[in-house]
Amino acid sequence: MEAPNLPSENLAGAIFHGTASDGSPVEVAVCDAEPSPQDPSMHWYRIEIWDKQKESWENPCIATQRAPNPKAVAVQGLWNEQGSRHEEPGKFTFACENGAIAKCIHWGYKPWATKDGQPLTEVHQACTRMARADYCGDGRSHTRKDNVIDMYDTLGIQARTTQTSASWAPEKASFEAAWTPEGASCLARTRDGQEAQTILKECPKRFEAGAKDLGEGDRCSVRLKGTRAEKTLLRNHAYGQTPRGTITVNMKHGQ
Template structure:
């Protein structure tokens, strides 16, 4: 299997043609955004809903690897220094708060898309009740639906959330490089601040394009899918840990934007890349870690170049020193998770390692 067929490298350009599925409802002109640090006067409910779904999503074709889990903004307050694991939107409910179609009483999640009870019913303009990482409610409007050109099970949604600080609707997804107005996938399950996933009846995740939840699905680990009768949910979860270099399984990332990686799994969905290309040179990469749903099961080195001891201090009870494990094909662990077999890991990866220059952290999660 070639590199292009696998789409292994985080940072590889993925062509995603934006096909308009439905047009948003006519709305009033968007109010001018208040200056940074100032709070706008509260809008009435009728005015708030009349102003939803105003911007049009341009075409885009770039998928950079990075540190974010949900791919969302950390906080609506641009003057506040938000914690790395915070998010303005971590989940949404399937019961509409505001209907686009009078007949749509509830939604259901099917694979990687939302469905109305009856065919032909539009979801565009529907407002759902979402939740931020701090537990506060946030309204989410569905402003567009674009069927994926790569997978009929997936639909790209253009969403807006109500920014209570600026008193306006805003895309909660973080824009990176060539994705100025990122879209989102509807993914089953809810992820908490530690990066752990759990099923919550009636709730799902709007996972933005630049977050690990969506990227792992695009790499082939669709959490709603299966391989040989085995669910891919746990493999997808292990991928979200690997994509962000969340070694301790506590939600903290140890990577940087656009870091190339190569991954391969036990089920054979993705195999190790051995071909040299402009995007990847196996000879310059080395084994980094083996992964399970709760983080690294064994570790050789860090992806961002920090000392291995730093990670061991971050989660002192997780890894055992002096327990070298040979996994085969040259993969060798320096430390391994206590009580876990590295050879039973769902996923392994290679990476380049230390980056020559330090950059500012991504503005979201």
């Protein structure tokens, strides 16, 4: 959800008139706020929206076992239904903690921060594509509930996990894809168990069949067409096919 006037501190008690991701108008009430335990400068907000049909206020964030009372974080920038981000002066997004935008912040890719002088805005955007397995960069997800992934980057924020633990077994995983803010730059397979070549049919203008060796054992079978140069910011490994009949969500190992 979006509303004007990006907050810099506690907004408890405020009511905003904004726009939902589908373009419909929405009224958002900030009921409570608390600083993040990991980053006291960042606040988590308990928000509610007015449901005209039910004539009641309701939390728009979907509850999960890990977050039974989910909160939201205020992030500068707007995201459309295709998952693309753009800036609009005076506006921001309330991102639910169990969604891709907030998860990528939790994983260390804060879009307002820098790492060794490099802004993390594009890295965060690439992470949102990866979290949803949005290969084509059009908002279509190819992940399911409890699909565990291992991500890594060249900035030293997340490193590839090589040791077996209760939450991750690297010997059971394989390279999935490399990521840019616009979607995957190449992939070896899909997270939901489809062949990588199925993505060629979904976005034929973006990808073509063809091997690409990224080094460190990461090798793609589908890549960007022609000589298009899009900087790869993230890569990930994932387990094999998961049972069908589950819903779309994604988690980093250990989270």
